[in-house]
Amino acid sequence: MIYDDIARRLQEGDEDQVPRLVSQALAHGLAPEEVLEKGLIAGMNAVGVKFREREVFLPDVLLAAKAMHAGISVLKPKLAQEGLPARGKVVIGTVQGDLHDIGKNLVAIMLKGAGFEVVDLGKDVPPERFAEAAEKEGAAFVGLSALLTTTMPVMAKVVEALRSRGLGGKVKVMVGGAPVTQDYAREIGADLYAFDAASAVERAQALARG
Amino acid sequence: MRPKLRFLSDDLAARIVSEARDLLAKVGVAVLNDEARSLLSDHGAKVDLAAGRVTFPPGVIDQALKSVPRSFKLYDVLGVETNDFSEDKVHFTPGSSTINFLDSGTWAIRKPSSEDYVRYAKLMSRLGWIASQSTAFIPTDVHERVSDSYRLYLSLLYCEKPVVTGTFTARAFQVMRDLQLAVRGSDAALRAKPLTVFSACPTSPLKWSGVTSQTLLDCARAGVPVEYIAMPLTGFMAPVTLVGTLVQHTAETLSGVAISQFASPGAPALYGGSPAAFDVRYETTPMGAAETQMTDCAITEIGHSLGFPTQAYIGMSDSKELDAQAGLETAMGATLAVLSGINNVSGPGILDFENCQSLEKLVLDNEVCGLALRLARGIEPKDDFPSTPLFEELNREGHLLIAKHTRKHLKGELHYPGPVIDRANHGRWKEEGGLPLLARAKREVDAHLKAYAPSRLPAAAKADLTRIMESEARRHGMDRLPRRPG
Secondary structure (H helix, E strand, O other), rough: OOHHHHHHHHOOOOOOOHHHHHHHHHHHOOOHHHHEEEEEEEHHHHHHHHHHHOOOOOHHHHHHHHHHHHHHHHHHHHHHOOOOOOEEEEEEEEEOOOOOOOHHHHHHHOOOOOOOEEEEOOEEHHHHHHHHHHHHOOOOOEEEEOOOOOOOOHHHHHHHHHHHHOEEEOOOEEEEEOOOOOHHHHHHHOOOOOOOOOOOHHHHHHHHHO | OOOOOOOOOHHHHHHHHHHHHHHHHHEEEEEEHHHHHHHHHHOEEEOOOOOOOOEOOHHHHHHHHOOOOOOOEEOOOOOOOOOOOOOOEEEOOOOOOEEEOOOOOOEEOOOOOHHHHHHHHHHOOOOOOOOOEEEEEEOOOOOHHHHHHHHHHHHHHHHHOEEEEOOOOOOOHHHHHHHHHHOOHHHHHHOOOOOOEEEEEEEEOOOOOHOOOHHHHHHHHHOOOOOEEOOOOEEEOOOOOHHHHHHHHHHHHHHHHHHHHHHHOOOOOEEEOOEEEOOOOOOEOOOOHHHHHHHHHHHHHHHHHHOOOEEEEEOOOOOOOOHHHOOOOHHHHHHHHHHHHHOOOOOOOOOOOEEEHHHHHHHHHHHHHHHHHHHOOOOOOOOOOOOOOHHHHHHHOOOOOHHHHHHHHHOOOOOOOOOOOOOOHHHHHHOOOOOHHHHHHHHHHHHHHHOOOOOOOOHHHHHHHHHHHHHHHHHOOOOOOOOOOO
16 A cells, blocks of 8 residues: 555655655545645654654654655645645744753754744744744744743743734744743643654644644 | 773782782692592692692692683573673673562562562563573572572573573582583583583682582583682681782682693683672672772783683672662673673672672663673774764754764664663653653563563473473472472
8 A cells, every 4th residue: 555655665764765655646646635644644653653662763753754854845736736734834943041952953953854844043032033933934833942940931921922913822832941841831821842852743743733 | 992991900910820829839728529639639739638728839720721711602592602701702691699589569678489580581581781691599499409400490491591500519510411411412512502601619718618619520521611709808708908809819719720620621711700898897798899899800800811711790789779879889890890801790680799689670780781881892983084074964964863974873883771771851751651760670671571482492402401300309309390480
């Protein structure tokens, strides 16, 4: 079955074969949303499970994500023709007062690999700048990173800035970083907490799918 | 370059050996075995029957050392090579013959049973960083006169790895050899592919008992490797200084070497030991002591200088539970052992001064062994030169996570321990249950036991093992062997 082939090649990080198989599936008249769900997303989910079980490592996830990106590039025009959404745009940055960006960079790399369009605002980013960029870019997500307990409260201010622009609920807020917890994410009204880059991608994908 | 640690200068090592030879020539050792005394006498040693001592004139030890093999190998029950005792190659084996066991449910230290031993042997079949099994503890539900051979029987039945073992009685060797012959099929096959190493422990100070002398004789004649395990206690049954302890250890070991080599020139052996820096505060023999561990390493330096492959009891803990002390003492010992090139490291699983074995500690120690063995591979260039292209790629791509160089070398260059050693970030650790080390170790033991695959030793050989063991048990009044779990 071609969906299984796509999922398998994606798990192998084969960015040549995945788009070829996606094209083949479309040529056979298969529905683009089914190719996305049963082929690409199924493969990526399997990689996520293996990563959690420590059977594969971060480079394997990233290679799979790149292969997925290549597959989605083929699907994108078809999905658009049928009025179906592709991957969302993510505005990402390290919050104001915080200069640590390794974690943020890793999340950005992984999101890009998985087919999200990423607008990286860098580090030491003021709350208003996040809200402004989210509005301008039509972002589906805002990703916030902090390494310090002293800068973590800025995340709440970003949530507030988005609300004051009428973006609350429309733009999903994802948070992460060493001092951040699921409880804190809930407390400030963030939509998604991730403890590492791979889980950030996995959870953003799940949230995007509804 | 293989990283190498040394505690002795060449001059000091040579002086220790020289002093030990002098000690053997003037004071000698007690040998409480007529056959061994007679053999030593035949080869030039002087036997004082009244004093029960044997002294070694200059030249006798030289003669014995001439025939010592510089290396040998062990093979599993299927005949596959597992241990190469040569140069600085390091292999781990569980610490052996404890009288107690850490209960996996209550965490109390208690007497072990046959059922515990079967679980242990099954677990050993799964731990990749521990090359051989040992007869790690003594089940108390069999007659004490068969407890040595019974451990070997269970080990050979449930796990394919070779076994570091030993006898408690002189008769046991024959039974334990028969068990090995049941696996290998013939005396020649057993000699060609050794399956076990027998520990032989002189009694400090300067004494070989009747049973241990007999072990040396029996093993040498049967081509079964031995490891000499002298156990001088610094400041108690040996001089308080480490050098003095090493002189005594060397004399005790070289006298054993003479018995083995005169019984059968070329008999394979490991130059080993289990010294301890006796703790005069608690009357204990701490294996985690810095002085104990340094002495272990120095023994290997002397052994290697004399041309032997080596052994030591190191990489274990005096703690009574799986706690921070257990981790630090074990890891310190394992690290020193690997960097010193001790060929057979007896340590994993041990708590409470060689008195207690623990399955949970074995799975933790397995990971410690993996980390320590990574040190031995040192730092070597791997497609690193010229360096500039890789950094150009880094600048271009923004990262090297999926670079060809990364994919080629990631798993060879970087060692990843786990899941007992935890490297998840706090969020992931918490989401996955927030388990402390002991719970992770127990989960790992359970997972290994669930995934256990029976030994591939042919059914006929397994039946022979059981027939031999049942026959020996009957000799000691046991109608049947304890019921074994499936």
